[in-house]
Amino acid sequence: MESTINKTKGFVIRDLASRYAIYLVLFALFIGIGLIDKNFFSINNVRNILIIASVRVIIALGEGGVLITHGVDLSAGRVVGLTACIAASMLQRSDYAYKMFEKLPQLPLWIPILLAVCVGLIIGILNGATIAFLKLPPFIATLGTMVIAYGIACIYTNAQPIGGLRDDFTRLASGSVISIPNLIIIALIVACIIWFILNKTPFGKYIYAIGGNPNAAMVSGVNINRTLISVYALAGALYGLAGALLAARTGGATNNYGLSYELDAIAACTIGGVSQSGGIGTVPGIITGVLIFEVMNNGLVILGVSAYWQQVIKGIIIIATVAFDIRKYIAKR
Amino acid sequence: MPNEYILEMRNISKSFPGVQALNNVTLKVRPGSVHALVGENGAGKSTLMKCLFGIYIYDTGEIVFDGETVLFKNPREALANGISMIQQELNPIPYMTVMENIWLRRYPVKNYAGISVIDDKKMYEDTKALFDELNIDIDPRDLVTTLSVSQVQMMEIAKAVSYNARVIVMDEPTSSLTENEVEQLFNIILKLKEQGVAIIYISHRLEEIFKVADEVTIMRDGHYIGTWQTDELTMDMVISRMVGRELTNRFPERHNVPGDVILKVENLTSINPKSFKNVSFELRRGEILGVGGLVGAQRTELMEAIFGIRRIANGHIYINGKEVTIRNPIEARSNKLALVTEDRREMGTFPVLSVSDNILIASWDKYVNYRFVIDERKALKDVDNSIKTLNIKTPSHKTLIQFLSGGNQQKVIFERRLFTEPEIFILDEPTRGIDVGAKYEIYNIMVELAAQGKGIIMISSEMPELLGMSDRIMVMCEGRVSGFVDGKDANEELIMRYATQFA
Numbered sequence: 097m098e099s100t101i102n103k104t105k106g107f108v109i110r111d112l113a114s115r116y117a118i119y120l121v122l123f124a125l126f127i128g129i130g131l132i133d134k135n136f137f138s139i140n141n142v143r144n145i146l147i148i149a150s151v152r153v154i155i156a157l158g159e160g161g162v163l164i165t166h167g168v169d170l171s172a173g174r175v176v177g178l179t180a181c182i183a184a185s186m187l188q189r190s191d192y193a194y195k196m197f198e199k200l201p202q203l204p205l206w207i208p209i210l211l212a213v214c215v216g217l218i219i220g221i222l223n224g225a226t227i228a229f230l231k232l233p234p235f236i237a238t239l240g241t242m243v244i245a246y247g248i249a250c251i252y253t254n255a256q257p258i259g260g261l262r263d264d265f266t267r268l269a270s271g272s273v274i275s276i277p278n279l280i281i282i283a284l285i286v287a288c289i290i291w292f293i294l295n296k297t298p299f300g301k302y303i304y305a306i307g308g309n310p311n312a313a314m315v316s317g318v319n320i321n322r323t324l325i326s327v328y329a330l331a332g333a334l335y336g337l338a339g340a341l342l343a344a345r346t347g348g349a350t351n352n353y354g355l356s357y358e359l360d361a362i363a364a365c366t367i368g369g370v371s372q373s374g375g376i377g378t379v380p381g382i383i384t385g386v387l388i389f390e391v392m393n394n395g396l397v398i399l400g401v402s403a404y405w406q407q408v409i410k411g412i413i414i415i416a417t418v419a420f421d422i423r424k425y426i427a428k429r
Numbered sequence: 430m431p432n433e434y435i436l437e438m439r440n441i442s443k444s445f446p447g448v449q450a451l452n453n454v455t456l457k458v459r460p461g462s463v464h465a466l467v468g469e470n471g472a473g474k475s476t477l478m479k480c481l482f483g484i485y486i487y488d489t490g491e492i493v494f495d496g497e498t499v500l501f502k503n504p505r506e507a508l509a510n511g512i513s514m515i516q517q518e519l520n521p522i523p524y525m526t527v528m529e530n531i532w533l534r535r536y537p538v539k540n541y542a543g544i545s546v547i548d549d550k551k552m553y554e555d556t557k558a559l560f561d562e563l564n565i566d567i568d569p570r571d572l573v574t575t576l577s578v579s580q581v582q583m584m585e586i587a588k589a590v591s592y593n594a595r596v597i598v599m600d601e602p603t604s605s606l607t608e609n610e611v612e613q614l615f616n617i618i619l620k621l622k623e624q625g626v627a628i629i630y631i632s633h634r635l636e637e638i639f640k641v642a643d644e645v646t647i648m649r650d651g652h653y654i655g656t657w658q659t660d661e662l663t664m665d666m667v668i669s670r671m672v673g674r675e676l677t678n679r680f681p682e683r684h685n686v687p688g689d690v691i692l693k694v695e696n697l698t699s700i701n702p703k704s705f706k707n708v709s710f711e712l713r714r715g716e717i718l719g720v721g722g723l724v725g726a727q728r729t730e731l732m733e734a735i736f737g738i739r740r741i742a743n744g745h746i747y748i749n750g751k752e753v754t755i756r757n758p759i760e761a762r763s764n765k766l767a768l769v770t771e772d773r774r775e776m777g778t779f780p781v782l783s784v785s786d787n788i789l790i791a792s793w794d795k796y797v798n799y800r801f802v803i804d805e806r807k808a809l810k811d812v813d814n815s816i817k818t819l820n821i822k823t824p825s826h827k828t829l830i831q832f833l834s835g836g837n838q839q840k841v842i843f844e845r846r847l848f849t850e851p852e853i854f855i856l857d858e859p860t861r862g863i864d865v866g867a868k869y870e871i872y873n874i875m876v877e878l879a880a881q882g883k884g885i886i887m888i889s890s891e892m893p894e895l896l897g898m899s900d901r902i903m904v905m906c907e908g909r910v911s912g913f914v915d916g917k918d919a920n921e922e923l924i925m926r927y928a929t930q931f932a
Binding site for chain 2: 119296297298299301302303304305307311312313314315316317318319371377
């Protein structure tokens with residue numbers, strides 16, 4: 097009798113451990129790096145990590161929704177780059193010597209940001225439509241738009257960097273409300289909205305259903321095409337927002353912005369427990385995945401690891417975390 | 430002295446976290462005999478077989494094969510020792526040919542200047558010889574994707590035989606076979622018996638067991654109930670030992686009275702010339718219309734077309750006397766139609782989603798406030814009530830559906846449809862792969878719905894079910910309706926005659 101109780105207890109602990117594996121990994125990384133180097137724990141450094149993670153969280157949330165439908169969006173990074181250029185080009189200081197549009201009047205902040213979001217949205221709709229109506233595999237459809245978005249960014253900027261951004265725009269990223277950085281607040285608001293969509297609306301339920309079993313979703317009367325287009329459109333809009341914020345944070349933009357951000361987002365989502373076979377994934381998980389990534393990036397720099405070795409270590413951590421996390425889905429023998 | 434038993438599984442126990450799946454189970458199989466293993470879903474039959482093949486590692490017990498204690502680490506090792514299996518879930522490699530599937534990992538090779546090359550000609554001839562011996566009419570060079578489900582099943586049977594195994598496990602081998610093919614399988618089994626092969630036969634169709642089995646081992650809830658000679662047993666004895674209680678009737682009593690015509694189908698013809706043609710029928714309120722026929726009679730295709738999943742070239746559909754066009758399942762749902770599909774795994778369940786999400790997926794629109802916010806409390810209250818009404822056995826509505834038994838999964842899918850408040854139910858093989866107890870509950874739901882005045886169409890390939898549950902039976906053959914039989918006058922022969930009319 098006692099042995100069964102012990103067995104069940106062991107099972108519960110193991111079950112909890114595997115369910116919260118990623119949170120434990122984040123915690124361990126955080127404490128571990130901090131113990132090696134005290135600077136890591138400084139308020140400034142933590143703030144820095146969170147600010148950088150904010151933009152990444154917004155991108156990952158867009159990518160995450162797509163992944164849950166058992167799709168993938170490779171265009172994320174390049175759309176971020178393109179929209180960063182668009183927003184930046186319209187928010188240069190009037191006295192800046194290399195202004196892209198010399199005659200452009202001083203626009204209110206929201207117009208270029210909204211434009212960036214709309215460009216992302218349109219590319220997203222394009223992605224969704226080719227996937228839904230032309231039945232293209234998401235990998236190919238978004239590979240296409242990824243290349244197109246980069247091309248447009250090059251044409252638009254003529255491959256020249258865009259600098260001299262207006263102070264009110266860069267303050268959007270550097271400012272804070274009651275000492276909480278704006279970017280963190282924006283990312284949190286976006287996260288709440290996406291959490292709400294995924295959990296509290298039929299649209300969210302359909303996203304999980306399509307990823308869980310597209311045929312059953314079709315028979316159940318889920319409008320698959322509409323749902324897919326909406327998911328990619330939502331993702332595109334988030335990339336647009338992220339692009340504008342990235343330009344504001346870095347004070348400029350180039351056509352090479354956003355390179356391989358989609359891969360970072362996919363890795364972060366996967367670390368955060370989003371299933372590669374669709375139907376599984378949560379907003380807290382995705383945020384944790386991004387934080388693991390950023391804590392790691394920052395920690396490796398602080399510890400003085402060379403940039404090349406950082407890449408190797410990042411790759412190993414991606415594989416190790418997912419290998420650990422995936423255990424909860426592997427059938428027990 | 431030869432061993433009395435070729436295979437003995439002695440006192441096998443296996444537990445999973447929180448469940449004792451097998452508790453001292455014993456199975457002794459004689460060479461040259463058919464040994465049926467029966468029990469409800471979840472009784473532990475598949476788990477026992479997985480222990481035999483090393484897919485699971487059993488906790489205690491012993492397996493003796495041909496006089497020697499064995500412990501196979503994986504199915505390949507079992508195969509190498511002469512134990513093969515026909516899986517319940519077929520997993521062929523679709524874009525390979527039939528022969529490549531059969532001889533996988535043991536292709537005949539020939540030498541070209543020291544390089545081994547697959548000998549396609551020999552493989553073809555070997556396959557042809559194997560098929561001829563077993564009376565199977567499939568071209569070995571066909572791609573597996575081009576085969577019907579029953580042809581794939583026959584291919585898997587041939588594959589199991591091709592290993593020259595001394596024990597063959599057949600897990601629900603007839604679930605997708607036509608009546609003729611079942612006969613063919615029985616002939617193959619006889620032939621194998623003569624060669625001294627032992628067969629472990631797992632099936633939910635008790636009629637078959639009485640036809641082919643020499644001995645029967647019954648399991649219940651992971652326990653060994655006993656082993657009997659088949660001729661010592663009656664159907665009722667088997668059922669009562671399986672479910673652990675007396676089950677007097679396999680079908681509930683029906684008091685439904687067919688009323689007005691609710692669905693009328695006129696000259697429905699598929700865009701696919703090989704599919705259904707000129708199908709006309711009527712369905713009344715409160716009527717259970719059985720649809721019989723062999724596999725390939727295009728019954729599923731017809732029903733999927735009515736439900737808007739497949740295209741029709743011409744024909745008309747009337748619901749309550751009004752002509753309707755249904756181009757997709759969304760329009761089917763708004764026309765008060767409900768479809769429970771044949772293939773639960775492929776088109777029914779969302780394995781990684783919870784029971785409640787599985788139930789609510791088709792009816793979220795009913796539970797939204799402010800046009801888009803889900804009223805979760807109300808939805809879950811209805812879900813919890815429905816779980817109680819249909820007696821769905823699940824720890825909670827949060828449990829993932831993949832952890833439920835087949836019968837309970839099917840009840841969840843019924844519930845999903847009930848939530849859309851339909852008037853017409855199309856049930857495609859509603860009790861396939863479900864144990865006796867759950868079957869009875871599904872029949873009860875159908876009878877209840879009919880009593881409420883809903884119209885029910887039930888495709889079934891199980892003759893007793895078709896005869897026992899239908900008010901009227903429509904028989905199809907090769908895409909056409911070959912006859913209607915009143916439930917009271919129906920018998921097996923009459924239906925078979927119609928089912929093979931154009932063949």
